[in-house]
Amino acid sequence: MxxxxxxxxxxxxxxxxxxxxxxxxxxxxxxxxxxxxxxxxxxxxxxxSRVARSLRVQRSSIIGLIVSDIQNPFFTAVVRAIEDTAYQNKFSVFLCNSDEDVGKETMYLDLMLAEHVAGVIISPTAGMNDAYRRLVEERVPAVAIDRRITNVAIDSVLVDNVGAARQLVTHLIEQGHSRIGAVLGTPASSTGEERLRGYLDALHAHGLPVEQDLIRTGMPRILEGHAMMRELLQLPKPPTAVFTGNALLTIGALRAIHSSGLRFPDDIAMAAFDEMDWMFFVKPALTVVAQPTYDLGRLAVELLLKRMDEPDRPIEEVVLAAHVHYRESSKWRVPNANGANHQKEG
Amino acid sequence: MxxxxxxxxxxxxxxxxxxxxxxxxxxxxxxxxxxxxxxxxxxxxxxxSRVARSLRVQRSSIIGLIVSDIQNPFFTAVVRAIEDTAYQNKFSVFLCNSDEDVGKETMYLDLMLAEHVAGVIISPTAGMNDAYRRLVEERVPAVAIDRRITNVAIDSVLVDNVGAARQLVTHLIEQGHSRIGAVLGTPASSTGEERLRGYLDALHAHGLPVEQDLIRTGMPRILEGHAMMRELLQLPKPPTAVFTGNALLTIGALRAIHSSGLRFPDDIAMAAFDEMDWMFFVKPALTVVAQPTYDLGRLAVELLLKRMDEPDRPIEEVVLAAHVHYRESSKWRVPNANGANHQKEG
DNA sequence: AACAAAATTGTAATCGTTTTCACACTGTCT
DNA sequence: AGACAGTGTGAAAACGATTACAATTTTGTT
Structure with missing residues (x-):
């Protein structure tokens, strides 16, 4: 018909x-x-029929996009940027949600290869996965976003996580904190690992000891963030400040703090990754690092298009700076009787 | 190779x-x-090669999904459910963001037809679009979600918007309000229209006059919500309560209220559509109607699968109930000197 | 006018599957 | 022995586009 x-x-x-x-x-x-x-x-x-066309010319005008959590506002912002940029370049986007599940991710990557997509943009769930290797073996243009792939060299656009985390934690230290909790994503992903590294860097630079008890890692989701924060608060000697490593973890941590009736910055100081739409409502205002979501997405598409044109160009890795917004939640803190609080000038 | x-x-x-x-x-x-x-x-x-297979068998195992705003948390929740259910049934999802733009929506629908998707799930930007008609002409299984299509009869899974809005507004009236502002999405979409209707129903049922000045409609986005709410607040005689018709509008309205330094429920009462992750943080707590997002998505896929099996089954329209959470933001209000406040018992 | 080069058009092969059809081989039943 | 119903297998025809190649016409150059 x-x-x-x-x-x-x-x-x-x-x-x-x-x-x-x-x-x-x-x-x-x-x-x-x-x-x-x-x-x-x-x-x-x-x-x-695009199908017939794809079969004949051996490529489609579809960009495959795999994000690790579609409900994370950071990723939806990036998706938005990718969609916009792809649209402007006459490409359309085939989006899948790996849900931080390596099996699902592999399955979707296979699907995209079978579907002959023109290219793949992926926020990898883990640093390595054989499926990534297959991507380069079959010479499918691919770009990693947000997280690094260690398996094999591919174009990527990342954020300076170490730097941003170090800035945030340094700031907390300068505000007089020495026992700083960390609520982070699993170190299996480069973001988790790098944000942890930034945290440790800052402590080391100021000669502060690292307390393993204060460092929690897990799946970067609200539930886990909540659980980790609650554990921190229930410690015999809870931290006087906390650093959260992603939007969802921040929501979870906020919920835990909120339900124990604590308030920042006086009961506990806070500095978080990712700015969100509704944060104006959090009082006192939250110190955060805002990631360049739109640029991230836009650059990913641009890198992908470049590689389609020139399959043999050298691998490119773009690292974007994030911007810290210093606000009240991490303000100078009056030392209280609560714990040993090595005061430093700020 | x-x-x-x-x-x-x-x-x-x-x-x-x-x-x-x-x-x-x-x-x-x-x-x-x-x-x-x-x-x-x-x-x-x-x-x-899926492409070759699709060409030969004249259908793929891809479900096309078009949402009107990927940054709206309501939709990401629905997308999540659709993805999950599709995955369980060995289908994968091709997601596009129409961005409330009829042109983009048409383009994506065309693309999906050309791509020979197995079926389409769509949250339509407007009640009618010739592209919807093409869908049924070419006998592509399709399901409308969240919003109604008036153009042509297709399966849909909707929420009882009139009822939910009526409940919310009735509640405000019972709490003593008679001048209730409305910040709603454009009536071109069925959600906007139905939520407005629920609002009007409630007013009529209580014999309250309708003031056009108190009713604002526009694109369902944060910016517009903010602008509409600000206009309401700047009225010579501002409303004593406000009803917001969607997640993004709610964020915008909250921002406007927040920046004018008002607090609910005393300065202004509030009742909103859509529950969001972070709302625990809004104090006093917000009265909202929580939509059954997961069921919405799941049922959409199930309806689609049923139609694939039986192309000639009668059109089905599922209407889900939403659940109202009564909280502090709309609590009984002490009448003040501010305006004519027809007191009713609550 | 003669010839080369460029512009138009059509024929048919191709992309990688699935599936119809034909054929061959079993047994089983009259 | 012949007919018949399964099984098991391969050759070849789709599916609907693109494009290499060839054939033809037009244009340009001497």
């Missing part, structure tokens, strides 16, 4: 080759035939 | 037909050949 190129050709009294040429804007078609073809296309309301 | 079915056939010493039969679990293949084929598939690491 769907009209095919042959129907159009018949109606316009030309060959399918000509129709194809007209439709793909190729040269060497007389104006007269072009008009006839266009007319036929119009009256028949013909839309070429 | 990618291995094709022919390579497998050659290596196993059989015909491509046999390979295909083995791979799709068809009967009439001897155990011996089956083993040989499976072995060859394994050593060659063969993955059949």
């Amino acid at each position: 769907p009209t095919k190129i042959e129907d159009v050709a018949r109606r316009a009294g030309v060959s399918t080759a000509t129709v194809s040429r007209v439709l793909s804007g190729k040269p060497y078609v007389s104006d007269e035939l072009r008009q006839r073809v266009l007319g036929a296309v119009n009256t028949l309301n013909y839309r070429p | 990618p291995t094709k079915i022919e390579d497998v056939a050659r290596r196993a010493g059989v015909s491509t037909a046999t390979v295909s039969r083995v791979l799709s679990g068809k009967p009439y293949v001897s155990d011996e050949l089956r083993q040989r084929v499976l072995g060859a598939v394994n050593t060659l690491n063969y993955r059949p």
